[in-house]
Amino acid sequence: MKTMSKLMTATAVVAMTAAGAASAKELKYAHFQAADLSSPKHAAALAFEACVEGKTSGSIDVQIFPASQLGGGSEIMEGLQLGTVQMAAIHDGPISAVYKPFSVLAMPYLFDDQAMAWSVMDGEFGDALAEDMLAQTGIRNFGVADNGVRNFTNNVKPVAEPADMEGLKMRVMTAPVWVTLVESLGASATPVPWPELPGALQQGVVDGQENGVTNIVNASLYQHQKYVSLDGHVFSWHAYLMSDAFFQSLNDDEKSAVEQCVEISKTIHRGMTAAQDANATAILSEKGMEVVPVSPEQKAMFRAAAQPAVREYIVGEIGADWPDRLDAAVEAYKAQ
Template sequence: MSKCLAATAAIAVLATASAASAKELKYAHFQSADLSSPKHAAALAFESCVEGKTAGSIDVQIYPAGQLAGDNEVMEGLELGTIQMAVVHDGPISATYKPFSALALPYLFDDQAMAWAVMDGEFGKEMAEDMLAKTGIRMFGVADNGVRNFTNNVRRVAEPKDMQGLKLRVMSAPVWVTLVESLGASATPVPWPELPGALQQGVVDGQENGVTNIVNASLYQNQKYVTLDGHVFSWHAYLMSDAFYEGLTDGEKTAVNQCVEIAKVIHRGMTAAQDANASAILSEKGMEVVPVSPEQKAMFREAAQPAVREFVVGEVGAEWPDKLDAAVAAYRDSFK
C-alpha cells in the first residue's frame, strides 16, 4: 500500500473511531422540520454550534415534530435519562414540575421585554434550581412559545361572555383547564400532535396558541376566528437530563451552555417577530382577527386571574405565584 493510501486509511479509521466514541445527544422538539419553525431553526443552530465547539465529541441528533415521543413521554425520558435534551412547552412541564404552572397566571406580562427579564433574572434562575433538585431535569432557560390567543370556528370572541358554550382544546395540565373554564368555555386536554385532527373532526371548536404554532401546524385551516387577547406569555423550555449533562467534560458543558444561549436568541427573535405581526399574518391565512381593547382585556383578566391563582396556590402553594408577582413588580419599579 502506498504512503498516501495508508494515510487516507488511517484518517478514515480515526474518523470512524471518533464517531463511534461520540456522545449521542437525542434532541426532541415538537415543531415541523423546516427553517420557518423557530424551534427547528434554533435546534439546527444548536447542533452546528455544539458539534463545532466539541470537534464532534457530541453527536446531536434532532427529532422534530414529536418523532421521538409524545410530550409527556419526552418529559419522562428526560427524567430517566433516555432522552438527553428537549425543548418542551408549558403544559407537559407543569405536569412534571408543578411550580411551572405559576407561569400560566393570565394577563400578567405587559410585553416580551418584561417576560424575558423576569425569566432571565433571579426568578427564572431560582425556578431552574428547584426543577433540577426535584426532577433531575436541567433547565437552561426559556424561549417564546408565543403569546397565546384564543381561536375558534363558531363565533367572534371579544369578551368573556362570548366564550360561553365553546369547546376549547388545552394543553395537558389542569391549570389550563382552569383558565379556560374560568372564562365560561369547556376545556378538553388534547396532546399537541393530535390537535389538528381534533379541530378538523370537530372534537373541539377551538384552541389557544401563539401565532407560530397556529401557522406551523396549519391550525388556521379549521379555525375562522382569532381573538388577540394575549392571555398568557407561553414558553418553550430548553431542558436536558442532568445525568447526561454531568457526564460531559468541562469543555463540553461550556459548549452546551454557550450554544443554548445562541439557540434561545434565534428562537425568541423568530417567535416575537411573528407575534408582533399577528394580525397581518393570520389575516393573510384567511382568519378573521378580533382585536381586544384594554377595557375588554380587563374583563378577561378579572374573570380568569383569580380562579387560576387559586388553582395554582392550591397545587403548589403561594410561594411561586408570590415570587412571580414580586419579579413583575420589581421590573415595573425599575422604570420609575
C-alpha cells in the first residue's frame, strides 16, 4: 500500500508539473546577437530567463530566439505590435522606423561618455520618451542598454577626418536619419538590414559600415574590414521592448518580476558592452584591424560637419521638441 501511495503521489506531482507547464504564459524573446555568452544581448537574455522563471515559479515560460531567428528588425517591431513576439532587445534603426522620435538619439557627437548617456536615458528624458512610445505604438520600453559607441570601419583607406570619407560607400541602419549622418560627412549611404551586413561587406556592395566594438566582433565584421576609426559618433542603444498587450495580461507579481529582471539584464548588458568599448583598440587590433585614432580636434571637425545636418533632418521629421528636450537633459547633466 505504501508503494502504491508513493506511486500515486509521484504521478500526481508529474501531472501537476505538466499542467503547470501547459498553462505557463509563453514569452518569445528575440534578439540579433549570437547565442554565445560573450554576446552581451545573449548573456543578458539568459539572465532574464533565469530571473523571470525563478521569480514566477515558471508561470512565465521565456523562450529566447537569438541571431535574428524570428526575423530582422522590421519583422520584430511588427511582431511586438501584433503580439506574435512578446519581447525583444532591439537596436535604434528599426525602432526609429516605427516610432520616429527615437531617431533623436542618432544626434551625433552628443554624449561625452557612458556615465552621461546612461544618466540622460535613465532620467526624465528617457522616461518621457518611453511613455510617448507606449502611447503611440502599444510597445512598452523598459529601458535601454548599450549597443556600443558607434565607429566607422571600411576596407579602403584610413579615416581620421571628414575629408577622408569622400568616395566611400557606407552601410547604415534602415532609418533615413543614418543616411543623413553619413552623407553629411561626404560618403554615400546604403541602408542594409543587420542580417545582410556581413554578406554586403564580403561582396563589396558597400566599402564600410558603422557599429560598436561588440557588433564588429560578434558578427565577425573585422574579417571584411581593414580600418576602424575611433570617432565615437553616436552612443547607440538596444531597447528592452515588450508588447503592452502581453504585459497587461500578466498578474501584478509577474509584472513586478519582469520589471526587476529587466533591470538586472540591462545592467549586465551595459557592463559587457561598455567594457568592450573601453578596450576597443586592444580588441580590434587583436582581430587584425588597423585602428585609426581620432584626436579631439578631428572629432570637432566631424561634429561641425554632421551635427547641424542631422539636427535639421530630425527637426524636419519630428519637430524641435524632442531635440530640445535632449539638449536640455545633456546641459542639466553637465551643470551638476
